[in-house]
Amino acid sequence: MTMKRLKILPTGTEILLPAGSPLTEVEYEISQQLIPFGCRSGACGACVIEVLEGFGSLGEPDDDELDFLHDLGRTGGTHRLACQCRLQGDAAVRVVDTT
Known part of the structure; x- marks a missing residue:
């Protein structure tokens, strides 16, 4: 099983997850949120x-995710919904x- 590294800022925490894992797995790997x-569900x-x-390591965003990010004012192609990655x-x- 190939492991991939995810670094989460601002904490600087690094987590190893199996390739293809959804980012929702992060909360099962460590105790803090x-x-x-x-x-x-991306809603x-x-x-x-x-x-x-x-960016390409998180899979391709679908049109629904891109539309929702646009509605949130997160344009420019650097934002994603973690639950969809x-x-x-x-x-x-x-x-x-x-907030």
Whole structure:
């Protein structure tokens, strides 16, 4: 099983996950809530992340995710909904403050 590294800022925590793992697995790997998952279906926006490194390592966003990010004002192609991502390679992300 190939393991991939996910770095989560601002804490700087690094987590190893099997390739293809959904990012929702993060909360099962460590006790603290690093990414605030809400609905887990891409409808609430609680888990918006900015991808700092490895955008292509998180899979391709579908049109619904891109439309929702646009509605949230997260344009420019560096943001994703963490609940919709699967870790295919090493990546670094920053949790976006949605308050």
